[in-house]
Amino acid sequence: MRPGAGRARRRVVAAGLASVAVLCGWGGAWRQTGSAGSLPRRLLNAVLPNLASAQAIGHVYLRAGRAAEASVERLMPLIFAGQPPAATSAAAFRTFIAWRVQRDFAEGAVVRVDGWMLSVTEARLCALAAVAAG
Amino acid sequence: MFVDARSIPDGTVLEADLCIVGAGAAGITIARAFVASGLRVALVEGGAQEIEQDSQELYAATEIGQPYPDLSVCRLRYFGGTTNHWAGWCLPLDAIDFEAREGLPYRGWPFDRAHLDPWYRRAHSVVQIGPYDYSPSAWGIREPAIPAPFNGPRFVTKVLQASPPTRFGPVYEAELRAAPRLTVYLHANALGFSTDATGREVQTLSIGTLSGRRLSLRARVFVAATGGVENARLLLLSGRPDGNGLGNAHDLVGRFFMSHMEFVGGTIAVSDPYAYFDFSYDFNATTGRKRPFVSFVGPSQEAMRELFLVNGRFTWEYHFGQVLDTINASRRLIGRGGHGDTFADILTVIRDLDGLAGVAARKALFGQGLPVEFLKVRCHLEQLPNPASRVTLGDERDPFGNRRIVMDWRPAAADKRNSNRLLHLLGTEVGRAGFGRLRSALAEDDTTWPDDMVGNAHQMGTTRMHRDPKLGVVDENCRVHDVANLYVAGSSVFPTSGGGNPTLTIVALALRLADHLKERLA
Numbered sequence: 164m165r166p167g168a169g170r171a172r173r174r175v176v177a178a179g180l181a182s183v184a185v186l187c188g189w190g191g192a193w194r195q196t197g198s199a200g201s202l203p204r205r206l207l208n209a210v211l212p213n214l215a216s217a218q219a220i221g222h223v224y225l226r227a228g229r230a231a232e233a234s235v236e237r238l239m240p241l242i243f244a245g246q247p248p249a250a251t252s253a254a255a256f257r258t259f260i261a262w263r264v265q266r267d268f269a270e271g272a273v274v275r276v277d278g279w280m281l282s283v284t285e286a287r288l289c290a291l292a293a294v295a296a297g
Numbered sequence: 298m299f300v301d302a303r304s305i306p307d308g309t310v311l312e313a314d315l316c317i318v319g320a321g322a323a324g325i326t327i328a329r330a331f332v333a334s335g336l337r338v339a340l341v342e343g344g345a346q347e348i349e350q351d352s353q354e355l356y357a358a359t360e361i362g363q364p365y366p367d368l369s370v371c372r373l374r375y376f377g378g379t380t381n382h383w384a385g386w387c388l389p390l391d392a393i394d395f396e397a398r399e400g401l402p403y404r405g406w407p408f409d410r411a412h413l414d415p416w417y418r419r420a421h422s423v424v425q426i427g428p429y430d431y432s433p434s435a436w437g438i439r440e441p442a443i444p445a446p447f448n449g450p451r452f453v454t455k456v457l458q459a460s461p462p463t464r465f466g467p468v469y470e471a472e473l474r475a476a477p478r479l480t481v482y483l484h485a486n487a488l489g490f491s492t493d494a495t496g497r498e499v500q501t502l503s504i505g506t507l508s509g510r511r512l513s514l515r516a517r518v519f520v521a522a523t524g525g526v527e528n529a530r531l532l533l534l535s536g537r538p539d540g541n542g543l544g545n546a547h548d549l550v551g552r553f554f555m556s557h558m559e560f561v562g563g564t565i566a567v568s569d570p571y572a573y574f575d576f577s578y579d580f581n582a583t584t585g586r587k588r589p590f591v592s593f594v595g596p597s598q599e600a601m602r603e604l605f606l607v608n609g610r611f612t613w614e615y616h617f618g619q620v621l622d623t624i625n626a627s628r629r630l631i632g633r634g635g636h637g638d639t640f641a642d643i644l645t646v647i648r649d650l651d652g653l654a655g656v657a658a659r660k661a662l663f664g665q666g667l668p669v670e671f672l673k674v675r676c677h678l679e680q681l682p683n684p685a686s687r688v689t690l691g692d693e694r695d696p697f698g699n700r701r702i703v704m705d706w707r708p709a710a711a712d713k714r715n716s717n718r719l720l721h722l723l724g725t726e727v728g729r730a731g732f733g734r735l736r737s738a739l740a741e742d743d744t745t746w747p748d749d750m751v752g753n754a755h756q757m758g759t760t761r762m763h764r765d766p767k768l769g770v771v772d773e774n775c776r777v778h779d780v781a782n783l784y785v786a787g788s789s790v791f792p793t794s795g796g797g798n799p800t801l802t803i804v805a806l807a808l809r810l811a812d813h814l815k816e817r818l819a
Contacts, residue, residue, distance in 0.1 A: 268729035271725060275737075288650075
């Protein structure tokens with residue numbers, strides 16, 4: 164197999180799943196509210212407690228030609244590869260995000276934000292912090 | 298015996314079995330190999346035993362390419378040569394540096410690293426360094442102390458050994474003085490080699506003194522050991538007056554000039570504030586002595602092979618909390634700041650994301666100390682062989698009427714791509730390991746270099762070694778192709794520069810050449 168073909172295929176599948184999720188009306192699910200607040204809010208509280216910094220990075224990320232991602236409904240499926248999380252505890256979020264970030268770097272799924280080389284997942288988490296703040 | 302050439306009558310013809318031109322690391326190493334040989338050896342040095350301005354000025358050159366250090370300053374023209382201000386860092390080339398590699402043109406030495414190992418081992422005593430072992434563990438570096446991204450598989454931690462540094466002139470002068478059949482000629486400037494009518498054998502070396510004397514030296518075998526740039530100049534100035542120099546039938550002399558490219562490649566915001574991991578000075582409790590070395594990080598040979606990269610070294614400049622405080626204070630004062638724009642936010646985000654799980658362990662290893670905020674990444678990268686990067690003879694002439702050097706140093710688009718790819722790999726590895734995040738200082742194009750990019754004083758490649766005379770000036774024995782009795786010693790014969798400092802390899806190759814010449818002259 165051509166080098167990188169598997170990685171490219173996984174990216175296409177992830178993007179496809181995210182699109183399907185939005186088209187199938189999963190968008191609402193991403194905003195579901197429980198006793199501990201909405202899913203995005205609980206995610207952010209778990210992994211990015213210093214929201215102001217995350218928001219600042221998120222705004223830089225979105226301003227660099229990524230306005231199409233600037234919604235919770237768009238970002239949550241991208242962060243979770245289209246599948247709503249099975250476990251939503253703070254520990255589960257931290258484990259999942261750590262795994263995603265590590266995998267992004269291993270697969271070269273990186274973006275430059277103000278020159279910083281970030282994993283696409285962590286950049287989107289920052290964007291989520293920015294859009295969730297309204 | 299030491300002789301001042303200015304005291305020799307004008308027109309004298311000197312005689313020797315072996316004539317070595319240049320008393321630097323290579324020339325002195327070869328001369329030392331012959332002190333007990335019974336052969337008549339002439340070591341011809343243009344300078345004196347101390348630096349002299351008029352001699353040093355003979356190294357003046359013109360630059361027309363990428364800015365390069367002043368050649369009349371970074372090279373030293375007196376007994377001991379440039380070892381007189383050598384920093385002393387020693388590192389053998391990696392095995393991969395010797396290999397011909399698909400997709401990377403002009404690479405490949407005529408032999409592999411294993412072939413050179415015996416001479417590398419011997420070179421260690423010449424430059425007065427420790428054992429021929431560069432593994433971190435041999436220098437007391439414990440594996441757990443190396444942060445994850447720099448302990449393989451993509452990047453590895455290595456060591457540079459530190460020579461005292463050996464000043465070849467003062468250190469080996471007594472040995473050379475005591476050699477009964479060896480003569481060191483000082484103030485003896487090599488002006489060119491003269492050949493027989495066929496151009497295939499050198500008959501004499503023309504020598505001039507700045508006081509106006511002209512001498513010549515006949516020998517059975519000649520060695521040019523005048524340095525990475527001057528060797529090419531000497532060949533270009535040699536041969537028939539209407540010719541284009543010796544060893545230059547294929548217009549190779551002076552081409553493929555290489556240096557190591559140095560610049561700040563970027564900044565790493567570190568997740569772990571106790572990420573201090575530079576190692577030096579291994580203390581031996583048995584001997585009570587310190588062995589000096591420094592560690593650095595480089596791409597693994599496996600990563601280079603897999604990703605078509607060439608070699609380099611990364612070292613770090615640590616910046617601590619107070620620096621960040623100052624940056625932030627500046628930001629508040631001026632409203633915003635170049636470096637600080639997103640730095641503080643990035644640092645906060647990655648410390649949230651990466652967590653600080655390893656901090657307690659690292660504090661235990663390194664103590665409290667000041668917390669590190671960021672590292673500047675200093676790059677020392679290999680330049681790919683490039684025929685357009687070259688030294689030539691210009692129109693300006695020195696006091697002997699010989700044409701001076703024009704330096705056209707040209708890092709190419711391929712070098713820029715390699716630099717970007719190495720930094721990209723570094724960025725993904727430090728991120729993957731949760732060590733930090735990199736902001737590269739390199740533009741993503743193929744041509745723009747950072748303002749601080751300079752070539753260092755490592756001058757290599759201008760008389761490169763290759764078995765094929767169409768691809769190299771000297772053969773695998775460092776003999777100039779098609780010239781029966783002329784050899785070249787020094788970094789000018791390097792076909793590739795690798796990531797290491799060149800002096801140890803210069804000395805190893807000089808020892809190897811000396812062994813070859815002993816057989817030939819026996």
